[in-house]
Amino acid sequence: MNRMENFKNGLIKDNPVFGLYLGLCSTLAITTSLNNAIGMGTAVIVVLILSNVIISAIRKIVPDDIRIPVYIVIIATLVSIIQMVIEAFAPALNTSLGVFIPLIVVNCIILGRAEAFASKNGVLDSALDGLGMGLGYLLAVLAMSFIRELLSSGGLVLTNPFNTEQVWMNLSLIPEEFRISLFSSPLGAFMTFAFLAAALTAYKSHAAKKAAAKTKEAK
Amino acid sequence: MFAELATLLITSVLLNNAVLNQFLGLCPFMGVSRKKSSALGMGIAVCFVIIAAGLVTYALYYFVLVPLHLEYMELVSFILVVASLVQLTEMFIKKTSPSLYKSLGVYLPLITTNCVVLNVCLINISNNYDIAHMLVYTIGTPLGFALVLYIFSTIRERLDAANVPTSFIGNPVALIVAGLMAMAFSGLAGII
Numbered sequence: 458m459n460r461m462e463n464f465k466n467g468l469i470k471d472n473p474v475f476g477l478y479l480g481l482c483s484t485l486a487i488t489t490s491l492n493n494a495i496g497m498g499t500a501v502i503v504v505l506i507l508s509n510v511i512i513s514a515i516r517k518i519v520p521d522d523i524r525i526p527v528y529i530v531i532i533a534t535l536v537s538i539i540q541m542v543i544e545a546f547a548p549a550l551n552t553s554l555g556v557f558i559p560l561i562v563v564n565c566i567i568l569g570r571a572e573a574f575a576s577k578n579g580v581l582d583s584a585l586d587g588l589g590m591g592l593g594y595l596l597a598v599l600a601m602s603f604i605r606e607l608l609s610s611g612g613l614v615l616t617n618p619f620n621t622e623q624v625w626m627n628l629s630l631i632p633e634e635f636r637i638s639l640f641s642s643p644l645g646a647f648m649t650f651a652f653l654a655a656a657l658t659a660y661k662s663h664a665a666k667k668a669a670a671k672t673k674e675a676k
Numbered sequence: 677m678f679a680e681l682a683t684l685l686i687t688s689v690l691l692n693n694a695v696l697n698q699f700l701g702l703c704p705f706m707g708v709s710r711k712k713s714s715a716l717g718m719g720i721a722v723c724f725v726i727i728a729a730g731l732v733t734y735a736l737y738y739f740v741l742v743p744l745h746l747e748y749m750e751l752v753s754f755i756l757v758v759a760s761l762v763q764l765t766e767m768f769i770k771k772t773s774p775s776l777y778k779s780l781g782v783y784l785p786l787i788t789t790n791c792v793v794l795n796v797c798l799i800n801i802s803n804n805y806d807i808a809h810m811l812v813y814t815i816g817t818p819l820g821f822a823l824v825l826y827i828f829s830t831i832r833e834r835l836d837a838a839n840v841p842t843s844f845i846g847n848p849v850a851l852i853v854a855g856l857m858a859m860a861f862s863g864l865a866g867i868i
Contacts, residue, residue: 647855
């Protein structure tokens, strides 16, 4: 039960992006389209699960003093592999994400989970934690890119990352004169993020108030 | 040649600012901008780390990795260089200015995971910069970062006294300020 609880926390309550403000850079930069968000989110999930599993497996062998460099080398190796895979099989995704794929190495979520969770817990728990936090990241970038792409281009486009000619979904919802191109600019990114983070804070304080009222009634 | 380098310098400091246009280094940008003094200290430390890391990784790539055909080790070797340089900076600051060391706290070792540092090293290579361009870009980018970090910290000190809706207190309102700064900086596009 505790495991399930851990897993759920990563999704909403302790969402790594909106709750803990980790991995902001890539969240703001790549959320101009849904395609980018899905690609980046998947890459982060894969790296996060693998790095958590490896680090948790070797946690008893690594000396405490040099653990951070060891973690970074493991993560960098994993990211190099992912980068080569994306370059080979999804070249379009590689061009649109650009330098942000190698920069997964310095995504605070991954090193943060390695240090805070994987270095103290077993392999299975760490894998689940990686999946939960990774899905939390994916959820955050999906929410951001959904709002930004919808408002700036008026529609949503989904294409097969391995074959860009195959379009899965192409919706056009907002007529041209009502589109707000500002949302694809840096200002739009910061604004969308600020409002979503404020919404999460409001939701959390509302839930806390409700819980407090309930315990009062019970008394 | 000179005009081109000057353009690159202005672009890397102002127009294509690391924080506001490329969204790099947001963690320290949000984390250490509460006080002017720590923002300034952080800016200088980041400048030092980036300039040193940019030079070392450039030399490492062209004198070691390319002759040995180990280009695919780029990411792993670069991050090791950055991590060791940050360790050195940390030891240096701890010795020379204990008060600054305290105020930077956990954000000092976290310069390793500051995306600006790794980004500069990687862009120097992937854009095939020659030595002059590399130097200008490596110096310009951290200057832009330090400048924006300092401006942001001065605004944030005033923000503490402002009356903000409860859910926006703290980071959300700071992000809105950052967005407005980004809009102001995009207005500078006319200088070139």
